[in-house]
Amino acid sequence: MDSRTVALIRTTFKAVAATEDGTQRLARSFYAILFTAHPHLRELFPAAMDIQRDRLVKAIAYALDRLEEPDELLPFLAQLGRDHRKYGVQRAHYLAVAVALKSAIRAFAGSEMWTDEVDRAWDAGLTIIGDTMIGAAEQEATPAVWTGTVLERRDVLRNLSIVRLRLDQPMRYAAGQYLSVQIPGRPRMWRYLSPAVPAGPEGEIEFHIRGVLGGWVSPAIVGRAEVGEQWLLGSPLGGLGVPRNTKRRLLMVGCGTGIAPLRAQLIAMARRRANPKVHLFVGGHHPCDLYDLPLLGRLAAANKWLTVTPVAESAENPWWYSDSDALRPDPPGLEPRITGQIGKVVAAAGPWSDRDVQIAGSPSMVQTTKFRLMAAGTPAKNIRHDPLF
Structure with a gap:
């Protein structure tokens, strides 16, 4: 993607999302457009949408900041595409999301800013994002979700618990990566957690969870997770890790x-x-x-x-x-x-x-x-x- 296209996309998004209220209004508008055009997609999302809206805008901003860094952006999008399989997302859903997002941004940008050139730039950017995520998802042979059974919950502090699970089948993840997790009491509310141990052939995994005041998921885990309950886990994400044979301190x-x-x-x-x-x-x-x-x-x-x-x-x-x-x-x-x-x-x-x-x-x-x-x-x-x- 050339620098002119990248500049047009970034300028438009920053103008629309220049304030906290602007990002919130953009997210609300996007989901309103999406659910009006495709009501059946609402069931893929949690009942409470506040965290989801915030996460959407941050994810968009993260991707836009890396449009000129394909070595960072494309692996991130590929991981995201593999992870989104847990929702049952299909190719048509990506097109619906792209149309709704562009419509929301165009509505807030206004006719003076939204030129034909800007329209083409957004089409190019959203095509790269969608094609990368779709391609990674369709080529992936690992499960869309893993099921983990809680083996142990150890309460370390009054607001911090360590939970150990055994997966229904081993998961290959790099030490330092993170996963999306869904617990039984919070359907469709996925929270990102980092395994505290490397992947092993026995399929056991450990998470350290601190209860966030006012949070939806973590307080339902800390001090409450029960041995035997089953969690769902998405595909591994993230790029932290130390390469073998590196000499860099x-x-x-x-x-x-x-x-x-x-x-x-x-x-x-x-x-x-x-x-x-x-x-x-x-x-x-x-x-x-x-x-x-x-x-x-x-x-x-x-x-x-x-x-x-x-x-x-x-x-x-x-x-x-x-x-x-x-x-x-x-x-x-x-x-x-x-x-x-x-x-x-x-x-x-x-x-x-x-x-x-x-x-x-x-x-x-x-x-x-x-x-x-x-x-x-x-x-x-x-x-x-x-x-x-």
Whole structure:
């Protein structure tokens, strides 16, 4: 796609979605047009559409930002196409979505901005997106969904649980990827979760889930998931991972349950014969949020290439946390714990300009840490994280 076409698409979208209200109105208009023209498609979506609308706009923005980076965009779209098989999406559905999206954007852009050239540009962009997703979905031989049976739920904190499942058949995913998950009590509400362990031949998988205040799915899992219930899991997504035989040193920054995709990679790397130097900063608001330090300490003690530094914003635990283990020192194998905001701590501990960087955590944590590292001299091209939607 030439730069002129890309510029027209981006300019139009940014003009329509320039404000938060603009993105919300665009998403509402898109779904209204889509469901009016194709009422049967409504059953593919959850009853509550607020999260779905927000996710749509962020996904569009993510794709548009990478129109000139096919090496990043096309694999992402292919993964998305394979994942969308879980909805039962067919080729005709992609055309319906493209027509509805273009109609919504055209309505908000207005006749002065929406020229014939802009119309052709959007046709070209939506064709690339649709064809890539359709092609990947039609060529995929793996299941559209896996079924996972809950084997164990371990409550680590009052708002954090670790859930272990056995899949109906093994899934091949790269350590560091994430999956869409649907639980029995929340039909058609898919939430993205990162496996905390590498894929294995036995088909067992583990997730670390923190209950999000006001969330639809995570509070229904934390402290409530029952042994024997069955979850649905979509195809693996994401591009985090450490290639074999790489010599580039690595900086990892994980906060809260964001440690899951990073620890999965470290476990996988520990099974290799050789690895580059890795420095992991693991953070949380309170010391008790650093719940995975025992395993990380064992990994660091057994592997000289790994350094682990714990970071907590507060030196004290919250009033509700009374576990006697909180009074014990950190396990062996770790660097001394630092008190502070993780983005500031990591940026100050550099320079990291010669490192490949992975960041995992909440969207605000990822963005803040990324900007602090860039301000300290780390090139943006060296920093990777999953899409923030």
